Amino acid sequence: MSTILPIESSANPKLKRWRKIAREARAMRREGSTLVEGLHLLEVVLEALESPDRSQRPDVRAVMISEHATDEAGDLAIRLAERAGVRIYGLLGPLYDELSPVEHGAGCMCEIALPAENPDDAAPWTDDLLYLDGVQDAGNAGTLVRTAVAAGVRTIVASPKTAQLWSPKVLRAGMGAHFGARIIENVTAETLRSRFAGRILAADARGGEDLFAAADYTDAGPVCWVMGAEGPGVSEEALSVADARYYIPIEKACESLNVGAAAAVCLFDARRRRLARGAL
Amino acid sequence: MSTILPIESSANPKLKRWRKIAREARAMRREGSTLVEGLHLLEVVLEALESPDRSQRPDVRAVMISEHATDEAGDLAIRLAERAGVRIYGLLGPLYDELSPVEHGAGCMCEIALPAENPDDAAPWTDDLLYLDGVQDAGNAGTLVRTAVAAGVRTIVASPKTAQLWSPKVLRAGMGAHFGARIIENVTAETLRSRFAGRILAADARGGEDLFAAADYTDAGPVCWVMGAEGPGVSEEALSVADARYYIPIEKACESLNVGAAAAVCLFDARRRRLARGAL
Structure with missing residues (x-):
């Protein structure tokens, strides 16, 4: 069972970093990270972690839940954190809401690395x-x-x-x-x-x-x-x-x-x- | 040229009524009115007022502009108010924003009557x-x-x-x-x-x-x-x-x-x- 690390201050450095990623496209690119919110999306991330093609597996960096998360959201967050081998952070409701892209979020999200396109790859695009x-x-x-x-x-x-x-x-x-x-x-x-x-x-x-x-x-x-x-x-x-x-x-x-x-x-x-x- | 009637208080009865219509489906039905916001929509309403089919003409009840309305929005509001023969109200920015369905509204809106379906009309629906x-x-x-x-x-x-x-x-x-x-x-x-x-x-x-x-x-x-x-x-x-x-x-x-x-x-x-x- 994962330990949930609490984040209770608006000045917490991790929170401040996530807040920037959530709000500014520039911070997102600089950190090479984005936030994925919601039960359905986290289920998809969890499934993608099992992909036989390694390049398709998301690089999950942290999992965050709200203090108001439902049991379902909490369970999912724990499974995802365990599968990805990362920490899980428990955020006070208002702090979580600052990061959420929707007003009434599901109470669980994760940080993932932006998939990198190889800039030297100049192969023609042959698919639709x-x-x-x-x-x-x-x-x-x-x-x-x-x-x-x-x-x-x-x-x-x-x-x-x-x-x-x-x-x-x-x-x-x-x-x-x-x-x-x-x-x-x-x-x-x-x-x-x-x-x-x-x-x-x-x-x-x-x-x-x-x-x-x-x-x-x-x-x-x-x-x-x-x-x-x-x-x-x-x-x-x-x-x-x-x-x-x-x-x-x-x-x-x-x-x-x-x-x-x-x-x-x-x-x-x-x-x-x-x-x-x-x-x- | 229409006179613009200012509304500067959050307690103004007209504003309170519009606020309810904007927020509560029940108030909308009770008053038989809705709010139409944005340049494009008001252009459509203005055009519909010229419809040869009277039943297609919206029943415009009032026109509202924000103190922050652009000249374009102000002109449109005045044309619409004159064409419909209704008053135009000038709202302080924050009061206007309370009524707007989008965060950065266009600065002009109108109140229209909900088109009534005749409840006794039991004719079959024969179109797609x-x-x-x-x-x-x-x-x-x-x-x-x-x-x-x-x-x-x-x-x-x-x-x-x-x-x-x-x-x-x-x-x-x-x-x-x-x-x-x-x-x-x-x-x-x-x-x-x-x-x-x-x-x-x-x-x-x-x-x-x-x-x-x-x-x-x-x-x-x-x-x-x-x-x-x-x-x-x-x-x-x-x-x-x-x-x-x-x-x-x-x-x-x-x-x-x-x-x-x-x-x-x-x-x-x-x-x-x-x-x-x-x-x-």
Whole structure:
């Protein structure tokens, strides 16, 4: 049975460090760490620790529970701390809440190391991709990661202006999908073009081909869907490297779809076409 | 030019009433009013006031701006107040923020009457529907309204356990789609079955037919997609009145889709099938 180390002061150095990681993308990158909150997410982390592929196993650095944690959350935290061989910290309620990405957290979280992409790795990307082009809303970004993985697209590439995909809020909205994905951040449209060995498709409400009426675009190797931010849509930079533009034939009365809904339609259109051809 | 009536006290009776409407679903129903916040939404309200169909015109009761409103927000508020023939109230920043459904509001909002469904109207529902079966998250519920309208499904019916669809947060996430929709709330699965003159289709991750491989389900009159809450999914009550169940063929590694993404896939699958048949 693990001993729970109490943290009762707002000035505790560990707490101060976690607070920075929770709030500042810069601190998150500097420390190479993020926070994962919630029962479901910790279950996913626990499961990923058993992965036969070592590179898929998260590097858990600490486990934290709130004094208000339910028995279920407490048990899970203890199992995770034991499995990862790390310490477990018991935080006063208000201190825990400062770290939690949601108002009424589950009472358990952990710190994990950010998975590092090897910067010298210049191998071409040969799988299907999703490129997030300036998606800044954390909830949308997390949903996009989740939807991509569900659609079988496991490599998610993000432009420099996109939300930090490993931030606690994006992780929370991703519901664990991050741990089944390869996430590559700070990639310009130019780099995407030079490294991706397939067709780049922009989802663009302003024009292009009707997505549903278009000929099969999945029969010539991997595809990369590009999703832009709400409002501005796909950037000029990304449009300039796209091989094709498609619009979703929505009702005229309506201006646009939420980016999460649009991505679901595009990613599952590609999946439907592949399934129909027996290519999956 | 309208005179702006200042509200500077937290105890102002009008402010107290709006605060209740903003926070309590019960007060919203009792007063028959809701609050609409944000530049985009107010533009939609302004446009809807010009609708040739009188029943589509929102009943605007008051317009409010923050002392921190931008010129753009102020201009819009004045145009809306003049067009609707109502007063405009200028609120101190902190008072405005108490009413706003988002942390950094746009600085302009209005009060509108909740559109009333005639309780004696027992006419069958003959258009395509979306049925929200216990969707409690306001952001998800608003996105679902927006996605449905974009997919050409303009009647949205909600179960008693679903979020209040006219609440300020749901309106905000709906991005104006509410004003192009017919919204009917507090409808049990049993009532749905008795009033809807078409096929009821449950989106159910637990089983049924593969959505993409299934035969066309749109060629025998209107359809109603049923979307359940995150986690529990479609309820037993709703399943018991469904004519068919479909699952979205997601990747096995992934547990489920966000309900907004799942609805986008289902609603646009129906739209794609109809477009392919030339039925739209």
